[in-house]
Amino acid sequence: MDTFSFYEQVYQVVRLIPRGRVCSYGAIASFLGSKGSARMVGYAMNASHTAYPPVPAHRVVNRKGMLTGKFHFGSPSLMEQLLENEGIKVQNDRILDFKEIFWDPSLECETDI
DNA sequence: GAGGTGACTGCGA
DNA sequence: CTCGCAGCCACCT
Known part of the structure; x- marks a missing residue:
């Protein structure tokens, strides 16, 4: 909550x-407790290119x-290519x-269809 | 310190 | 399913 910014959690x-x-x-915002502030998640993705290791932001889309x-x-075609890949x-x-x-972060895993 | 911005969401039609 | 309006909070200048 200090050194780790809200972005890091995203x-x-x-x-x-x-x-x-x-x-x-x-879903991510709600999982982090910032329910209703999905914009912050999207904003974090804007800076995801500065995070390391790289973040698969192509797996995150809107509602x-x-x-x-x-x-x-x-x-503009990179995200589409990664998803199809x-x-x-x-x-x-x-x-x-x-x-x-x-995929919901609350489930963490499973949901094996 | 204040203002503006934004890769969003929910509701109603 | 889609479209439009308003609210939301952290980061940047």
Whole structure:
């Protein structure tokens, strides 16, 4: 709570997202206790490029499953490529079956379908 | 110290 | 499902 900024906590949760799964900003915010402040999570992602090890921000999308932050990856197609590389289908800047691959930090794991 | 910004969310239509 | 409005809090200048 001192040296570790709110961002660090967000990075930790995002790095816990299993491969082939995605998460929403609100879910992370609620998990951190900042329920209702999903903007802070998105803001943390803006600085995720400064965090190390790198944060899989491409697995984090908004409530609708839209790749709203794809432009922050340097290339607008990079986020889409990374998601498809993990088996996630993306179309029209949107994740297909978003609710099917949605991963909640509260579950930490399991949810094995 | 104050103001502005933003990779969001929930509700109603 | 999507669109628009308003609220929310930490970081930067």
